Amino acid sequence: MPTLETEVLVVGGGSTGAGVARDAAMRGFATILVERGDLATGTTGRFHGLLHSGGRYAVKDPVAARECVVENPILRRTAADCIEDTGGLFVSTRWDDPGFGDDFLRGCQATGIPVEEVPVAEVLRREPRLDQGITRAFAVPDANLDPWKLVSACTRSATEYGARILPYHRVLGLEVSDDKVVGARVHNEVAGDELEIRAELVINAAGAWAGQIANLAGCVVTVLPGKGIMIAMNHRLVNTVINRCKPPSDGDIIVPIRTVSVIGTTDVRVADPDELEVTPGEIDEMLDEGEKLVPGFREARALRVWAGARPLYTPDDVTDTRDVSRTHTVLDHAKRDGVEGFITITGGKTTTFRLMAEHAVDTACEKLGVNRRCRTHEEPLPGSEEERFYWLGARVRAQEPVPNSEEIICECELITRRQLTEAIARGRPAGLDDVRRRVRLAMGPCQGGFCIYRATGILHEFEHLDHQAANSALLDFLQERWKGVQPILHGDQLRQARLDDWIFQGLLAVEHLPE
Amino acid sequence: MTDARPRLADVGYDTVVIGAGLAGLTAALRLAEAGQRVAILAKGVGATHLAPPTIDVLGYANGPVDSPAQALPEFAAANPEHPYRQLSIELVRASLDWFKARLGDHGYRGGLDENFFVPTALGVAKPTALLPETMAAGDLREGGRFVFVGLRGLKDFFPAYLADNVAQTPLPGRASVTTRVVELAPPLGEARDVSSAGFARRFEQPAFRESVLTELRRNLVPGEIVGFPAVLGIGGAREVWRELETRLGHPVFEVPTLPPSVPGIRVYDTMTSALRRQGARLVIGSTVAGAETGNGRLEGVVAHTAGRPLTYRARSFVLATGGFASAGLELDSSGTVREPVFDLPVAGLPGQNAPLFEPGYFDEHALSRAGVAVDESRRPVDDEGAPVYENLHAAGATLAGAVPWREASGNGLSLASGYAAASAILEVIS
């Protein structure tokens, strides 16, 4: 079996693992990261997209709130390119207890969240689609955060500091010898072969799967996957992150992201983070809640629905996952279970991913007997050196200097042929679904009706695929897309889906592609 | 205050057709040819501008269909709710002959007895009953050496991918196919990214054709058959295609691209000029919502154009508003399917609370066959099978019972049912 050697092996390529790999590499450790799929295909690529101000936790979870207060400005400085500074509002609607506003204000003040009450009339001027019956509103520094850009910038930086990033490498087993984890047995999901990675320290950053990884070393870590669903609606119905001013519950946040608005979310304890089903009842509830914030919400086009699993570490048995603190935990398995060379970092949220990484690598330093300072709060990520936020017009503007100079492959999201080929080259082999995530292909209103055919053609050409590989990329993609749109098909979205049926099944006859 | 009541359109019509897709155009043209005063009211153009110009009657029924005439009886028997169950083979055949004659300039070929197998833009050999002469040389059944031409700047056509798939096509007997690709970089001026319609306009310019011919000629080997994306001109397509064939000395054919469909626009243009010649009125940009009724009859329909609503009175009406793709049918967020113009009963739905969609994209979805059910005279019926209005007829993708995008039966059904609706109206009158 081929063998690699390293100091630190990171398991998991979500925001946590990518952050840990970057921090470890910046502190001079030889580092390898393995991820079973493409980067950010776990919870990170399926989250709600909110850079928390802390407001959501102000009343009930002050520890988590304070972490957000610290990390929010750090990310605005070091990850500006991944953030759109929309600002956030907490609004009391007709359905909410008006008294909660005072608790909220007090909570913000106690935890240090910058907050300002805004007159309702002004809020309605800024966000005219909001329900006219809102009674109070508070502005906080929420923003949106692009998870793919974030993970990709972290891994790029890690690579620049010498780390190796291995997507499509699944950990099958951990090698334990004399109560010490000495490495991992890893399956290359693409080539189909196995390799061994020997490491002085393994950091388990597998999110909702962290329990499964810990098990491989004989440690019992209870991570309760808390399922949450989100629905992307056509149009930016609002331009600010809108939160209901009430104790956290289902469907109470709308996040504007590029050309769409995403409503979420729920929290249901599930057995397996790989089995996340979305029920019609959940969708209905989401749309009902949306209606309370933005009347006519149901009439907007629902584009896509998806679900993610929160990694909620639970020391004891807890039944309502919403009662688990949203802060994170670093477990040194030597102290906890008598197993050396093994750390688990889990819980938390993407907003605090940097802090989580810092704590995990601090523990790593301690265990490896070195003292090296963390610098991730100072050094901007690649692409964010100028501390300029991403803004909605950025893609249009990037096109402007030479009009018509480049073929646009996706009209909804303004993606060019060059961006597409760069995305393909960023991690080989790329499936269409990977490319979709990397450049947000087919995430706009037409759901890939046009660009998916084009992207398949480009993938075939650029990667020299044979007909079978290209055809199966296309068919897999159609199935994946169907999974996302099927539960919410109605109205104009069904109309679009039927047009796409006519294009793919009618005009192109995809079902009859040769073997 | 302005008066919001609908005004009455100046004249009464014999028939008002709602929808300007292939079904509506067919019904309207037949009626106008028979001497009727006809108005077509349509929200916009129909699927002609998106779909290939082929008339697919039945392409797939447990695998590819070689002969629609032979396959249809069994197909109709196996699908009792299918529109083909009510449309006789003779009628389908008559509608094809009628269409070929009306589109004389396009040199349509084929019929009900044999399907052609022509490549799609993905390189699938797709069965179809009728095709325009600009597509005929693409028939793969006899095999041959095919060259697919790429045009730099046309992002909706990937000849290399297409050619790879065509080369794998299983063919009957000893026929064999070989494929290769020639990429051309014709002059596009400033633009890098040109739509299919943009290329079609360029192909109508002699200088552009010249540059294509010059570049292509030195790349061909005798005996090769040359496939272009379907962008060989709009109004002048026939001349463009002929010139390419003669001056190259090779058979030339078009492969339909993604929307917009240049050859589909040609069909629309030919049919609407014929309609105008027959004195029919075509109002594009008017949405029909609402009706005036009395004694089980439809007296008029209310059309919303810019400005005030307008009532159109007629003796007969044809509903040809298409399926879900053109909002001829709608599904709301509570799971209810509606026919939005007349609120007609919708057939072909699963029982209460049964799922409308399955998890697999290629599964059979319960919603697919939803639509309006009709009687022998092509009139929408209620649950008991009784006509909703004595003088309302329906045609095209609005009808219940088919999954035309999978069966390769879309244009065939629209043509035959539009033709049949006109026949029913003419029968009542005579």
Ligand SMILES: Cc1cc2nc3c(=O)[nH]c(=O)nc-3n(C[C@H](O)[C@H](O)[C@H](O)COP(=O)(O)OP(=O)(O)OC[C@H]3O[C@@H](n4cnc5c(N)ncnc54)[C@H](O)[C@@H]3O)c2cc1C
């Ligand atoms: C519905 C929902 C909404 C959320 N909204 C927000 C929000 O708005 N703002 C916010 O800050 N946070 C939000 N969160 C929380 C945040 O998304 C997560 O805490 C964060 O993404 C977790 O990142 P991670 O890297 O720890 O886990 P993941 O992103 O899940 O990464 C773990 C990775 O490990 C990989 N893995 C698993 N098994 C193996 C194996 N055997 N070998 C190799 N790799 C393996 C997985 O494929 C996965 O990619 C939300 C969470 C949910 C569920």
Ligand SMILES: Cc1cc2nc3c(=O)[nH]c(=O)nc-3n(C[C@H](O)[C@H](O)[C@H](O)COP(=O)(O)OP(=O)(O)OC[C@H]3O[C@@H](n4cnc5c(N)ncnc54)[C@H](O)[C@@H]3O)c2cc1C
């Ligand atoms: C992308 C695409 C690819 C296709 N590929 C094929 C193929 O390969 N082979 C094939 O045989 N068929 C194909 N078809 C199908 C075919 O072209 C037609 O869609 C089908 O035959 C239905 O035609 P129709 O006339 O019933 O409706 P449509 O062509 O959909 O026309 C409906 C008309 O009704 C109008 N309308 C709707 N509501 C109203 C209203 N309330 N008031 C006024 N007007 C209204 C619309 O504006 C439009 O003019 C394809 C269709 C599409 C969209």
